[in-house]
Amino acid sequence: MEKVLYNEKILPLYYKLGMSWEGLPAIEPGQFVMLRITEQVDPLLRRPFGVYKILGLGAGGQGSEGSEQGIEILYKVVGKGTKLMANLKPGYTVDVLGPLGNGFQPISKVGSVRQNQRIIMAAGGIGIVPFYLLAKNYHLSSISLKLLFGGRGKDDLPGLEDFKKFGIDTAVSTDDGSMGKNGLVTDLLKKELSKKGDCVVYACGPKAMLKAVAKMAEDADTPCYVSLDNAMACGIGACLGCAVKIRGQGSGVRSQKSKAFSPYKMVCKDGPVFDAKEIAWEEI
């Protein structure tokens, strides 16, 4: 059991939860944890949350913020579980399982990126979460970073200040025009992809946004990785609940003759980050 260090409201629906974590393991950008915040049976299941920040000195010298070793979760209140979570006070205990899943591929492993290495981070609302650690990994390197951050309105851009502090080149869009460009994050991406030089797109956000981002990246022949979210029970590949359809392996009709074991991959274990080309977007 870990201890809540702080739980601060940063925007009307968004909170930052800091928790201690003794013997903090190494965490890749894009990995997640399964949190249980109550011993009660309703809500019953753990909930998956991406790791936003590493607190204290993490494994392998990761992180440097605060003094106590732990993690920060940036979350949005959306349902029963997160409503309860918003009531957590410093000193309360939480149960954390993780880190789980596969994070974003380091750019060195993205084959087709050669010269003018550029990372475009496309985030929608709470989809900003995996990019703090990613930005931290690269902001002092020779790789240029660009953050495209979209939300419904100015209250839907959690953590924007954190990226400004890093000095990350950021473009903002809102559906209602209350901040940045009036429009969608994909409008910003279109402009960005038209620039010269190889780049890789990392994206996290609502499924409709990811679908559009994946299409644009594919049309631009640009490698693209997306971090998916799905309801899940276990987080470790056992319940098979968080299935996502993979491209080009049958129609979803049960076919006993099919040699492929399954047209589904599990968001928790095979992801949550996937090569965008893998996903059967037409079924999402």
Place this chain on the structure above:
Amino acid sequence: MGRDIKKKSEVRSQESGEKTPRTGKPDLSVNIAGIQLKNPVMAASGTFGYGEEYAPYLDLNRLGAVVVKGLSLKPRQGNPPPRIVETAAGMLNSIGLQNMGVEIFIEKKLPFLKKFDTKVIVNFFGDSIDEYCAVAKVLDGADGIAGLEMNISCPNKQEGWLEFGTNPDLTFRVVSAVRKSTKLPLIVKLSPNVTDITVLAKAAQDAGADVLSLINTLSGMAVDVNTQRPKLGNIIGGLSGPAIKPVALKMVWQVFKTVKLPLIGIGGIMTAEDAIEFMLVGASVVQVGTVNFIDPQASIKIVDGIEDYFKKNKIKNVKEMVGSLRI
């Protein structure tokens, strides 16, 4: 046909009197149909993968048995997502029996499980009597399997898609046929989605089942009022978790009074106390399911909790507990 509850408890006290161990440590071991278990706690099928997934999180050697995810003759893709939705104190799933098929299991997953000092019980199903028998035969030839658990909550493709487990005649026929296809101890997992579960329990007993496990998930659904759509891709699914425990307890009790076979109690067990409730109403063994998702070490905590309860209440062995509900 059924047990006489009072007589049974007399017999039980005589038996346990003869076998009283002299040491203070309670004996958690239990033998069902020749399967010797070190304790009465099994990980339930579908909630524990093929064991491998949980090996980093708990010591599999401490479990009475692992019941692996249900297998069919050929691989199955499962249902379209969303496959899981949480409900009040429970969860609905419509995984759709996704699995790698019995052959791949034996080749790729069984060798890992065999390394542990726990019993491996293989859950399986089919969509015809022939498929059930074919899977049972393949498993019969594999080394390292302690017993089979038949999921009969599947539709019969050859006869109007009626679920085997909801019709006593179909239950009798499919269990009889499988009985002839395997020498392994045969556990039949009963569906709760029936009018009178004791009728199905008797049919399975008459057909030659060695053990009955119950209950499978309760059929249910959930609706999203914002989209006005079902929350599950398959529309309906199976309810599990603490929400179903009272239903499961009642069914175990009813079946215990009706048949002579040893019973495995399943349904919403989260704690040792829950497990003991099932033993009191007649379960010799329990399976721990949904809670594995919440706390991967729950099954071991339940084993320890049962031992503590036995010590505290001076219970010497499992047999003494089973069906000892005071009424």
